[in-house]
Amino acid sequence: MPHDHHDNDLDEMTALTRALETVLVEKGLVDPAAIDAIIETYSNDVGPRNGAAVVARAWTEPDFAAWLEQDATAAISSMGFTGRQGEHMRALFNADGVHNLVVCTLCSCYPWTVLGLPPVWYKSPPYRSRSVRDPRGVLEEFGTKLPEDTDIRVWDSTAEMRYLVIPQRPDGTEGWSAEQLAALVNRDSMIGTALADAP
Amino acid sequence: MLNLSEFPDAPPFEEPWQAQLFALTVALNEAGHLPWPEWAQAFGRRRAQGVDDASDYWPHWAETLSDEVTRRGIAGAEDIAALAMAWTRAAHATPHGFAVTLENDPMR
Numbered sequence: 001m002p003h004d005h006h007d008n009d010l011d012e013m014t015a016l017t018r019a020l021e022t023v024l025v026e027k028g029l030v031d032p033a034a035i036d037a038i039i040e041t042y043s044n045d046v047g048p049r050n051g052a053a054v055v056a057r058a059w060t061e062p063d064f065a066a067w068l069e070q071d072a073t074a075a076i077s078s079m080g081f082t083g084r085q086g087e088h089m090r091a092l093f094n095a096d097g098v099h100n101l102v103v104c105t106l107c108s109c110y111p112w113t114v115l116g117l118p119p120v121w122y123k124s125p126p127y128r129s130r131s132v133r134d135p136r137g138v139l140e141e142f143g144t145k146l147p148e149d150t151d152i153r154v155w156d157s158t159a160e161m162r163y164l165v166i167p168q169r170p171d172g173t174e175g176w177s178a179e180q181l182a183a184l185v186n187r188d189s190m191i192g193t194a195l196a197d198a199p
Numbered sequence: 200m201l202n203l204s205e206f207p208d209a210p211p212f213e214e215p216w217q218a219q220l221f222a223l224t225v226a227l228n229e230a231g232h233l234p235w236p237e238w239a240q241a242f243g244r245r246r247a248q249g250v251d252d253a254s255d256y257w258p259h260w261a262e263t264l265s266d267e268v269t270r271r272g273i274a275g276a277e278d279i280a281a282l283a284m285a286w287t288r289a290a291h292a293t294p295h296g297f298a299v300t301l302e303n304d305p306m307r
Contacts, residue, residue, distance in 0.1 A: 008290040008299055012283075014216040015290075016261050019282035021223050022301060023274045030226040038222035042211060085228060085235035106243035108256070117211035117221075121203045124253040125246075130203075141203045159239035193203075 042117060050081050051114035051164055052185035055196075056178040058091070059169045069093060072164065081113040085159065089114075092155060092192075093166045099146055101139070101154050101192035102163045103131040109157035111164050115190060122191065132156070142193040165189065167196040206252075217257045224264055233267060241267060 010018070024030045054076055058065040067075040072089040083089065089111060092100035104110065105128050110118040121127050131138045135152045139145070146152065155163045167189040173181060176199075188194035212218035227233045245259040269276045282301075289304035301307065 008293050008295060010287050010290040010299070011216075013214075013258060013261055015283040015286045016265065016279070017216040017220045017223070018286040018301075019279050020261075020264055020268060021219065022282050022286075023268060023279060024223060024227060027273060029232050029273065030223060030230055034226045034229070035219070035222040038225050039218045042221065043218060084225060087235070107239055107246040109239060119206065120209050120253050120256075121206035123246075123249075123256050124203070124206065124251060125249045126251055127203055138203060143204065159236040 042112070046112060047116035048114075048185075048187035048190065049182070050079075050116075051111070051187070051190045052182040053178070054079060054081070054091075054114055054164065055166050055185045055190065056182035058166050059181055060178045065093075065166075068166070076114060076164070083113050083162070087111075087160055087162050089162055089164060090155075091164050091166050092153070094168045094192075096168075097147075097150055099139075099150050099152050099192065100163070100165045101131055101135050101152060102157060102165060103128060103154060104157040105129070105132060106156075106158070109159055109162060111157075111162035114164055115187060119187070139193060142188065144194050165192040167194075170196050170198050172199045214257075217260075220257065220261055220264065224260070227264075232271070232273075238263070238267065 021030075021035070025032055054068070057079070058068050064075065068091045072091040073083070075091075076089050077083070087109075092102070094100055104122075108118050108123040110122065127138065132154055135154050136146070139152070157163055167185065169181070170184055173184070184197040184199060186194055186197055189196045212221070224233065224238065228235055228238065242260065242263045245263050246256075249255055249259065265276070265279055268274055268279065285301060285304045285307060286299070288306060289301050290299045292305050293299045293303045
């Protein structure tokens with residue numbers, strides 16, 4: 001038999017979320033099956049491994065890298081990673097003397113299809129403000145030290161435009177396969193707060 | 200000042216309601232009822248007052264969706280509040296170990 005002190009307690013946020021869902025489902029504006037599918041996708045399937053596959057392919061296939069530079073939306077979607085909100089993608093290639101860093105100063109716009117959902121720090125006000133004001137300081141906080149003369153370019157994401165940083169291929173990886181290389185591409189290197197791992 | 204590298208590397212959703220809320224918003228967008236740039240503007244206005252550790256991120260998301268639902272005339276704020284109360288009552292009336300459904304609300 002159930003006991004009173006064992007009853008279910010909904011916290012305020014859960015109750016509000018369920019209320020919103022009830023409204024939207026009862027009005028026929030969203031399909032409950034679609035909600036479940038989205039949860040499944042973002043909890044399990046989508047993550048930085050997608051982006052790492054894009055980067056590793058760019059490192060090993062010059063034609064793909066050129067396409068990525070010219071039309072990242074199409075090149076990335078050709079690998080089956082398609083934006084859901086109609087956003088455009090742009091690939092930012094790091095090079096000797098040039099380092100790219102991505103932020104969303106407005107909220108937390110982020111290339112979900114290639115990186116999954118953003119880490120907590122990416123959503124935090126300190127990162128959103130300081131990456132623009134003091135990108136070198138932010139990079140150092142992440143343990144990423146760049147030569148003094150490296151030009152750090154900061155890119156502010158929007159609902160319409162998302163960025164993927166293509167880090168430089170690490171030295172000592174000549175002859176590696178795309179699969180081997182992808183393992184060196186960490187999430188933060190595709191946001192720009194880190195470099196790709198050393199082999 | 201918070202050191203950015205010391206933020207916890209949390210999973211995408213720390214609580215089930217966050218996943219539900221996120222999916223609900225994306226589903227509403229994909230069904231053509233919430234243009235994403237408008238969502239980002241509205242969410243960004245709330246996030247402008249965010250706390251440093253971003254712990255208010257998902258509550259802000261919920262408040263933004265709630266506002267968008269009322270602003271678009273889908274439901275009134277009082278309807279949403281009443282439904283949230285109904286869900287809370289339904290949960291209290293549901294024996295432990297059973298799924299909470301709105302039908303369990305004794306006042307429904």
